[in-house]
Amino acid sequence: MRATNVLLLLVLLTSSAFAVDVKMEPVKPTPVTANTQLGKKLYDRYCSQCHGNEGKGDGPAAEFVYPRPRDFTMAIFKVRTTLSGQLPTDHDLFHLISEGLPGTSMPAWKKFLTVNERWQLVHHVKTFDSLGLFKEEPVKEQVVIDTAPKMTDALIAKGAGLYQQKKCGQCHGSQGRGDGASAAGMKDEWGELIRPVNFTKSWRFRGGDRIEDIYRTFTTGFNGTPMPSFVDAIPAADDRWALAAFVKSLARPQKNAQVLKASFVKGEIPVDPYAKEWEGAEFVDFPLAGQIIQEPRWFKPMHDVITARALYNDREIAFLLEWDDGIQGADSVTVQLPTTDTGNVKPYFLLGNKGHPVDLWQWSAKEGGSRMTATGAATPRELGNLIGEGGYKDGQYRVLLRRSLKGGENEVSFEPGKFTPIAFHLRDGDNGEEGMKMSLSTWYAVLPEPTMPLTVWLWPFGIGFLALGGEFWLLRRMRRKCRK
Amino acid sequence: MMRRWTFYIALVVCLGFFVGLKFGIHPPIPASVLMIYMVLATLGILLFVAANEERFAAFLEPLKSVFEGRAPKVVQVLVLVAIPLLAGWGTWLRTSPTWDAPFEPRVVHPEPPSTFNLHGFPTETAKLKNPLRGVDPAQLEKLTNEGKTIYYQNCFFCHGDALAGDGHFANAFSPIPANFRDVGTISMLQESFVFWRVATGGPGLPKGATPWISAMPVWQNLLTEEEIWKVILYIYEGSGSTPRTWDEEVSHAGH
Structure with missing residues (x-):
């Protein structure tokens, strides 16, 4: 299983790294060095309940949440700025810990942990990598996410065309509700049940619901899940932005009320x-x-x-x-x-x-x-x-x-x-x-809701007319005085 | 020279007050308080303006020019139309019917009953004491860790991964689950109170606290007495707070 994964990883690495319109830049340096003791202490306290003492995603809460907490031993991560199949950058992991994963039980830890604490957790999570990938082949380049184009109707329409053409609906459904023909029975790398995201629920977009986040997902794919990178299928960055704009146009936040x-x-x-x-x-x-x-x-x-x-x-x-x-x-x-x-x-x-x-x-x-x-x-x-x-x-x-x-x-x-x-x-x-x-x-x-009775207009109109009457009385009085 | 602008300066100052009070204060002040401040501010401005005869005349000048017909025709019409419209609109805002949810008074930390039923036996709330405190530190750590496991298999869905009342089920409930990191929750309560709230849940709340509003389960149906005490150890430890105690000695023994 693991050997095939490494192979798959290598194939993906070599196949998708070239040939397409993806702007790359060198990975940014990691600003904080590891403090092994502090990292472990923080991990045991804040993460082990779900991700387990050995990072296998088997903590006491693991059976009680959907989706299941991440198993870190295979070093497979969804939300990244690196090409499909590659490891995440340290900044990717930092971002993930800070922002959490919407629609899951992973909270945004920036609310509770300092910047230094979150970096220590990045270092600690990498120690669970049983294949030694982070040490042997750390990622050197990351995808540049440009400024998003303006969401125009034309861009959205172009994205809608691509959505059809590239058969996104096969998984995500014609209306984006995650109801495509292939939606049922999907499994992730660990054999766990996984469902295509419902594009209408903005609060469930794992990587965030900004148009840049959606673009990044199309470009990098979600490793370990059936969601591939679309850099081969949609080589032009402009087209991927159009598709991101269309998906963004489907999403809406909840409208709650008592x-x-x-x-x-x-x-x-x-x-x-x-x-x-x-x-x-x-x-x-x-x-x-x-x-x-x-x-x-x-x-x-x-x-x-x-x-x-x-x-x-x-x-x-x-x-x-x-x-x-x-x-x-x-x-x-x-x-x-x-x-x-x-x-x-x-x-x-x-x-x-x-x-x-x-x-x-x-x-x-x-x-x-x-x-x-x-x-x-x-x-x-x-x-x-x-x-x-x-x-x-x-x-x-x-x-x-x-x-x-x-x-x-x-x-x-x-x-x-x-x-x-x-x-x-x-x-x-x-x-x-x-x-x-x-x-x-x-x-x-x-x-x-009671139908509005006509009497509700009585006061506003009454006061309005009273003001009008007062005005004219004043007007006449002052103008007469002026003439005198 | 400034004098001819008196009216407009007064208007701008008045609006400035409004904007400052409405948007400059966090959390926002209630509309009724805003209203009182605005009345006071307006009165203050008027008093200042009226204190000097010359200034007052200058203040009234733009209004006079409209009413006496000296201002440009367009300005005259605009002002004369705007005043009744504003008056009517203001009245509409005050008198139009609104349909807000019925107000439900709620006591946040209600007085616990003197006795309650624990697994069928009447128990005196005031006499409850966490039997797990006072053991040696290693033992306490072990028990707290067991409490942590219980917390993450029963409570964290609502009360949150970081005990901040923001678990993945939290937004389904109103009132929202208690935030244990907030100094207004468990850190100002005694462990006996927390035990009673956990053991009897929403249904155990006294009538005055509108019992059925809280979605808190009756945990004595799902956990043993010892398990509840262990969870209580953990929520204090995990949120970095200590229980409120009456007795100096006990509070030292606890930590």
């Missing part, structure tokens, strides 16, 4: 989740965490966010729930609501508690709409007038759950201007999630 506002619609609420009216409805991204309270505890959920919109008319309220999933599997979603108006005391955020039951609206790809009620543990109940419909398209689930505004027995009533607690549960079928193996949110609130 309140999900439902707008009023005249007439029918569209039942088609792809209807134009839904596109216009205000959305909120609700971040999710693994359910680690009740057995079976779930530490490695795949879904980290659910996007919700809501609309209501004079009879009904409807929720449109969206979540991206690169591999369709058989997902399911739950909307949790209290069964009655609760005032200040909400039910326990995980399935309610004695005396404070919750109503669970569910939709699963396997069984469609269903409903449960829970006071700590869930039991099925009649659907009533709840309707759940959903589907999967282009790497994204969309589910519509709707019910009458007015609640019956053990059902909360939605009223314009009234806040109702709401929470979400999500299960990724492909990741083996079902039942309590899920990601969840705590309580938020949904608010059917």
